[in-house]
Amino acid sequence: MKGYSEFLMPNSVLYGQNSLTQLGKQVVAYGKKVLLISDRMMEKIGHVKKCEKILEDSDVSCISYLDVNTEPTDLHINEALNLCLREQCDVIVAIGGGSCIDAAKSVAVVATNGGYIGDYMGGKSPIKEQPIPLIAIPTTAGTGSEVTNVTVITNTTEDIKMMIKHPAFLPKVAIVDPILTISTPxxxxxxxxxxxxxxxxxxxxxxxxxxxxxxxxxxxxxxxxxxxxxxxxxxxxxxxxxxxxxxxxxxxxxxxxxxxxxxxxxxxxxxxxxxxxxxxxxxxxxxxxxxxxxxxxxxxxxxxxxxxxxxxxxxxxxxxxxxxxxxxxxxxxxxxxxxxxxxxxxxxxxxxxxxxxxxxxxxxxxxxxxxxxxxxxxxxxxxxxxxxxxxxxxxxxxxx
Missing domain, CATH: 1.20.1090.10 (Dehydroquinate synthase-like - alpha domain)
Structure with missing residues (x-):
């Protein structure tokens, strides 16, 4: 018995009403070009535009990937990853439910370590490089993905949900603004x-x-x-x-x-x-x-x-x-x-x-x-x- 425990969490957690206003300040501490990962519902209700405006006001360039759905798959990861690499993004921001945040975690890790996201399930391939810094913003009160070192992605070839756990999947920053959850049906x-x-x-x-x-x-x-x-x-x-x-x-x-x-x-x-x-x-x-x-x-x-x-x-x-x-x-x-x-x-x-x-x-x-x-x-x-x-x-x- 080792006699001690380890407790991991993001570098920073900002929470409470209007904490989203701090997004720009958090991003510029890590980089200047953002890949924003979200979904079409977040775009429709205005959360994506709100983030883009905050980033623009902070003089941060932003490109958005909005095709994540309720069950993120390896196909979503590949699409977002290709965009991230092509645009040379140095920060990732995820806004949405756990699906958007899990997708962003996966992109952040694979972008610097290479390969296929499933390669990292069960430690089959080691994660040697630091991921792209991730800022996670939940819009639902449920998954807790903004503070976890876990991602769950569906392998579309085998119809398996891959649960992959590693400290590299932990976001650098979590912003938990309850105002964003009001739109949740x-x-x-x-x-x-x-x-x-x-x-x-x-x-x-x-x-x-x-x-x-x-x-x-x-x-x-x-x-x-x-x-x-x-x-x-x-x-x-x-x-x-x-x-x-x-x-x-x-x-x-x-x-x-x-x-x-x-x-x-x-x-x-x-x-x-x-x-x-x-x-x-x-x-x-x-x-x-x-x-x-x-x-x-x-x-x-x-x-x-x-x-x-x-x-x-x-x-x-x-x-x-x-x-x-x-x-x-x-x-x-x-x-x-x-x-x-x-x-x-x-x-x-x-x-x-x-x-x-x-x-x-x-x-x-x-x-x-x-x-x-x-x-x-x-x-x-x-x-x-x-x-x-x-x-x-x-x-x-x-x-x-």
């Missing part, structure tokens, strides 16, 4: 909010957790369960949006240093094969995976129960673990989270690929961090259980 608010909750819970129960990540995770869990419904119900509630933005960042810092577990391991194949948004695929799995894990994580789940329902702190740990799981199921109901069947995943296609999904989940490495490490067959059984999962709470369970 309710469905995306729900999906990204549940994603942040998954990050926090998985980081807390992970075999790789440490005191710093545990404190950040618990703080994020409490804030998300207190404010996600408010942000979902009223997108103009800036107070709730700010709490969610900070909680998402905390959860990102927690899981980046403690890793995710079984939920994310099982979620990625659903996204890769059926193109379900990442937050939704996480939500489809979270309660069932916690039920599977419960006996090996009773103390941790009980601690979460005390945080979210302090009035029930005198209950036994097993009962408090049920409080936690029930509250998450209740949240999923309130946010209208579907199961795989309700979403529209074809059952025949699902049955044909379920063993591949289990294989890909294990290959990601995340399930090995779960308190209860599942076998291949147990993951297959969980997928089947989740296909028609009922998020309602049984009359026989404890209610918080």
């Amino acid at each position: 309710p469905s995306v608010t729900a999906a990204t909010g549940i994603d942040a909750l998954c990050h926090a819970i998985e980081a807390y129960i992970s075999r790789l957790s440490q005191p710093l990540t545990e404190n950040l995770a618990l703080s994020a869990i409490e804030a998300i369960l207190s404010h996600l419904r408010l942000a979902y119900g009223d997108g103009e509630d800036l107070g709730a949006r700010e709490k969610m933005a900070i909680a998402s960042m905390q959860a990102g810092l927690a899981f980046s240093n403690a890793s995710v577990t079984l939920v994310h391991g099982m979620s990625r194949p659903i996204g890769a094969l059926f193109h379900v948004p990442h937050g939704i695929s996480n939500a489809m799995l979270l309660p069932a995976v916690l039920e599977f894990t419960k006996e090996s994580a009773i103390d941790a789940l009980a601690t979460i129960g005390r945080v979210i329902s302090p009035e029930l702190k005198a209950l036994k740990n097993e009962e408090l673990a049920d409080v936690t799981i029930n509250e998450i199921k209740r949240l999923c109901c309130d946010l209208n989270i579907p199961n795989m069947n309700t979403w529209g995943i074809d059952e025949n296609k699902f049955q044909q690929v379920v063993h591949k999904m289990a294989t890909d989940a294990i290959a990601s490495g995340s399930p090995a961090n779960n308190p209860k490490v599942p076998s291949h067959q147990e993951i297959v059984d969980l997928y089947y259980y989740c296909y028609n999962y009922d998020f309602s709470i049984s009359k026989n369970t404890i209610k918080s």
